[in-house]
Amino acid sequence: MTMTTSLTAPVGLTAAGRTARRTRALHWIAVHSLAIAAALFFVLPFVFVALTALMSDQQALTRNLWPDSWHWENLRTVWETPGFLTWWKNTLLYAGLGTALTLLSSIPVAYALARFRFRGRNLALMLVIATMMLPPQVVIVPMYLFWAKQLHLSGTLWPLIIPMAFTDAFTIFLLRQFLLTIPKDYVDAAKVDGCGEFKALVRIVLPMARPAIAAVALFQFFYCWNDYFGPQIYASENPAAWTLSYGLESFKGAHHTNWNLTMAATLLVMAPVIILFFFAQKAFIEGVTLTGVKG
Amino acid sequence: MTTASSVVKSGPGLRGKQRRDRLRILAFLSPWLIGVSVFFLYPLISTVYFSFMKYDGFTPPTWTGLKNWSYVFTDYPFFWPALRNTLWLVIVMVTLRVLFGLGIGLLITKVKTGAGFFRTAFYLPYLAPPVAATMAFAFLLNPGTGPVNNILGSIGLPQPGWFNDPAWSKPALTLLALWGIGDLMVIFMASLLDVPQDQYEAASLDGAGAWQKFRYVTLPNISPIVLFAVVTGIIQTMQYYTQPLVAGKVASGVIGGSGQQFQPGYPENSTLTLPQLVYNLGFQRFDTGGASVVALVLFALAMLFTALLMRRRSGFLGTDD
Numbered sequence: 001m002t003m004t005t006s007l008t009a010p011v012g013l014t015a016a017g018r019t020a021r022r023t024r025a026l027h028w029i030a031v032h033s034l035a036i037a038a039a040l041f042f043v044l045p046f047v048f049v050a051l052t053a054l055m056s057d058q059q060a061l062t063r064n065l066w067p068d069s070w071h072w073e074n075l076r077t078v079w080e081t082p083g084f085l086t087w088w089k090n091t092l093l094y095a096g097l098g099t100a101l102t103l104l105s106s107i108p109v110a111y112a113l114a115r116f117r118f119r120g121r122n123l124a125l126m127l128v129i130a131t132m133m134l135p136p137q138v139v140i141v142p143m144y145l146f147w148a149k150q151l152h153l154s155g156t157l158w159p160l161i162i163p164m165a166f167t168d169a170f171t172i173f174l175l176r177q178f179l180l181t182i183p184k185d186y187v188d189a190a191k192v193d194g195c196g197e198f199k200a201l202v203r204i205v206l207p208m209a210r211p212a213i214a215a216v217a218l219f220q221f222f223y224c225w226n227d228y229f230g231p232q233i234y235a236s237e238n239p240a241a242w243t244l245s246y247g248l249e250s251f252k253g254a255h256h257t258n259w260n261l262t263m264a265a266t267l268l269v270m271a272p273v274i275i276l277f278f279f280a281q282k283a284f285i286e287g288v289t290l291t292g293v294k295g
Numbered sequence: 296m297t298t299a300s301s302v303v304k305s306g307p308g309l310r311g312k313q314r315r316d317r318l319r320i321l322a323f324l325s326p327w328l329i330g331v332s333v334f335f336l337y338p339l340i341s342t343v344y345f346s347f348m349k350y351d352g353f354t355p356p357t358w359t360g361l362k363n364w365s366y367v368f369t370d371y372p373f374f375w376p377a378l379r380n381t382l383w384l385v386i387v388m389v390t391l392r393v394l395f396g397l398g399i400g401l402l403i404t405k406v407k408t409g410a411g412f413f414r415t416a417f418y419l420p421y422l423a424p425p426v427a428a429t430m431a432f433a434f435l436l437n438p439g440t441g442p443v444n445n446i447l448g449s450i451g452l453p454q455p456g457w458f459n460d461p462a463w464s465k466p467a468l469t470l471l472a473l474w475g476i477g478d479l480m481v482i483f484m485a486s487l488l489d490v491p492q493d494q495y496e497a498a499s500l501d502g503a504g505a506w507q508k509f510r511y512v513t514l515p516n517i518s519p520i521v522l523f524a525v526v527t528g529i530i531q532t533m534q535y536y537t538q539p540l541v542a543g544k545v546a547s548g549v550i551g552g553s554g555q556q557f558q559p560g561y562p563e564n565s566t567l568t569l570p571q572l573v574y575n576l577g578f579q580r581f582d583t584g585g586a587s588v589v590a591l592v593l594f595a596l597a598m599l600f601t602a603l604l605m606r607r608r609s610g611f612l613g614t615d616d
Contacts, residue, residue, distance in 0.1 A: 031405045038399060039416045045474065046419075048442045049431045063445045105326035112323035116316075124324070126605070131335050133601040135534040137570040138594045139338035141345060141577045141586050145352070146338070166330025197319055226424040228537040229570075233578070245426045252430065252545050259434050266434075269427045277422050281415070285481055 046270075053264035060260035074264040078251075083239060084265075087247040094157050094231075094243055095224035101164040102171050102220045103213065109167050110175035111201050115187070128176075132169035136229055144233055155238035160230045164220075171216045174287070178212035179205065215287025218280055225273060244269045339594070346587035356583075363584035367592075371585060373572050376564040380465065381532060384568075388469045389528035393521060396479025403480065404487050414484075421477025425537040432471045433458055433545040458546035461565035468538055468566065479524055486520040487513065526604040532568075533597045539566035569593045 052060055053074055055067045078084060113125060148154035182205060190200040206213070228245045235241035242250075251265045277284060321328075346363055350356035367374050399417055406413050420428065435443050436457035444454040457467040494512045503511065514521075543561035559575050560567035569589060577586030 028407065031402065032408060034402055035406050035409075035413050038402060039413055042416050042420050042474065045431055045435055048435055052434065061440065063440050065442055065445065105330070108323040109327040112320055116320050116323075118317070118320050124327075127331055127335075128327075129605065130598060130601060131331060133530050133597055133604075134335070135536075135570055135593050135597055137534075137536070137573040138590045138597070139335065139342060140573060141583055141590065142338035142341035143334065144577075145583075149352075163330065163334050165326070166334065167327040172327065222422070226426075228426050228541070229574075232574075245424050248426050248430065249541055249544060259437075259440075262430060263434060266427045266430045270423050273422050273424060274419060277419070285418075 049263045049266060052259050053261075053267050055260045057258050057260060060258050060263075071260070074260055075268065078261055078264045078268055081251075081254075081265075083242065083247060086240060087242050087244045090157060090235075090241060091225060091243040091245070094161060094227075095221045098161050098164045098224045099217050099220045101161065102168045103217055105165055106167045106171040106216075107175065107206070107213070108198075108201065110172045110179055111205060113172065114176045114179035115184070128169045128172050132173055140233060147234065154234055156241050157231065157235055157243070159234045160224075160227070168220060170223075171220060174216050174219070175209070175212055178209055182208050211283060211286055214280065214283040218276070218284055219287055221276075222273060342587045342590050342594075345583050346591055348584055350583040351581045352583060353581075359584065363582075363588045367576075367585050367588040371572075371576070373560065373564065373567050373575065374589070376560065377567040377569050377572050380565065380567055381535075381569060383465055384468075384532045384535065385529050387465070388472050389525060389532060391469060392472055392476065392479060392528055393524045395473050396476050396524065397483050397517075397521070399476055399480045400483025400487055403484055417480055418477035421475045423475065426541050428471060428475065429538045429541040430545060432467065432474070433542055436467050436470075437546075458542050458566075459562055461563040464542070464546075464562060464565045468542060471538060471542075482520060482524065483517070486517045490516040523604070526600055529600050530597055530604075533593060533600070534570060535568045536570040539568050540571055542566060569596075 048065065051065065051067055054070050054072065055064075055074075056069060056071055059068055113121065113128070143159070144154070147159035151159075153159050186204050186208070187200045190204045191197070195203060226245055227243070231241075231243045231246040235243070235246065239247075248265055248269050251262045345356070347358060347360060348356040349359040349362070403410065403414055403417060423431070435441050438444055438454065438456045438459055441457075443457075447454050455463040455466075457463050490513055494516070495508055498508045498512050540557075540559060543559060543566045544557050547557070547561040556579060559571040570593065572589045573586050573593070576582045576589060
């Protein structure tokens with residue numbers, strides 16, 4: 001290299017470096033301003049709901065955004081509303097038992113669809129995907145007649161819980177996608193050691209699939225917790241069988257001029273899923289990623 | 296693998312082993328075989344049957360041929376509005392959700408400071424139970440005292456009627472759907488992080504700017520995910536039920552358990568969707584036949600887009616090889 005280049009190069013570098021640093025700083029400011037604006041869009045609704053939930057009855061009728069006085073007892077009033085605790089218990093039963101049954105029934109099916117080759121496997125897979133994409137309303141009329149007229153179970157949540165003992169398509173699909181990533185050698189090694197297929201599933205595959213199982217369990221729990229259509233069809237005739245999601249809207253009926261109690265109830269219905277999310281954030285994000293990217 | 300090992304071990308025990316293998320597969324699949332027969336195939340066939348019958352749930356069904364079909368397509372006042380709304384939602388809501396999800400996904404991959412906070416804040420609304428989220432938005436957007444119109448008014452902007460105005464009810468639902476963008480954000484974020492870095496470096500060496508890198512590197516890499524988001528968005532729109540129903544109920548003031556009957560679609564049919572028609576016909580009008588016809592239309596639409604998804608996304612089924 002000649003003298004000129006070695007002399008000019010450092011000068012050029014500092015000038016370029018300064019512009020580069022300025023561009024980077026501007027870029028940082030632009031990105032983070034946008035992020036703050038977006039965060040306001042996502043967070044403010046929660047804030048307004050919470051603020052209104054703590055207003056007095058009179059103030060909730062006004063256009064004020066900030067409570068004059070804080071009425072924490074609103075949350076208590078909602079909690080002690082006749083039925084609220086029952087809805088809470090019903091929702092927990094539906095979501096808890098439903099999730100447990102779904103896992104028990106779906107894990108062996110997902111395993112079979114991932115590991116065994118057999119005639120009709122592709123047909124089975126297509127049926128799983130078809131049922132996964134099926135709007136529940138498509139089969140609701142015959143299903144209602146089946147549960148209500150033949151088994152006399154309308155007015156309970158059993159028509160929603162029992163089917164989960166016979167697998168859930170979304171759970172099968174997601175678990176299978178994950179199980180395909182587990183090398184066969186592990187299972188084959190276990191079988192050489194004298195494990196049967198079922199034992200290999202329980203001892204070897206399940207521990208390896210724990211993150212995926214946690215993710216599908218969360219999805220199923222949230223699905224049940226959020227379900228509105230199912231309880232509307234089967235439980236609406238019997239308030240003792242209502243769930244939180246279904247009971248919540250009756251709050252608006254009972255307190256139709258006051259938003260504060262309705263928003264307090266809304267907050268109490270949102271709270272459990274959000275708390276659960278903070279405990280299981282990683283499993284959750286992994287699960288969502290699994291739905292779209294792997295495959 | 297099972298078949299392979301049984302072939303290797305060919306000999307006198309082959310027959311018995313094959314039968315054992317087949318029984319084992321059957322045992323593993325049995326909960327699903329029962330489930331899919333009782334909760335999918337049987338009711339689907341039954342729905343086809345009821346679509347040709349007159350049946351109110353009480354007196355025995357009688358054959359009516361195509362009457363239910365012609366009733367739904369010509370005389371039932373809610374069918375075409377619901378289909379038009381579905382088309383609107385597919386064109387506007389699905390498109391905006393995909394664009395917004397991609398934008399938020401891009402943004403979160405660029406954020407350096409407080410990334411954890413922003414990711415959580417962007418994701419949380421997706422978790423809000425649909426009924427609760429809809430109630431919250433019905434309050435936020437209520438034309439009288441709602442915070443949104445309050446703020447719009449104070450800066451001198453027009454204050455729409457949102458869920459109370461047929462022209463604004465679907466935009467309000469779209470706003471609610473954009474609020475819950477968390478699922479798409481995570482999917483786009485993961486796919487953006489999967490784009491090979493060396494392709495960006497190569498583009499930089501060629502002198503590509505930010506837009507050119509996005510256009511010629513990012514987009515081609517994530518296009519399968521964009522397609523996936525569009526098609527699953529359309530399928531979700533076919534199932535769109537809770538939000539429009541609850542929004543209509545809350546805004547109209549007709550609400551409350553098993554009490555008053557709610558005419559779906561408030562205001563002026565603008566929030567009608569196909570699943571609501573199944574409920575309206577089957578459970579409010581006791582017209583099992585009409586409900587079955589709408590259910591079959593819904594089924595056909597959902598399966599059409601599911602087939603599209605499976606065909607275009609070749610890896611969707613996955614393989615075990």
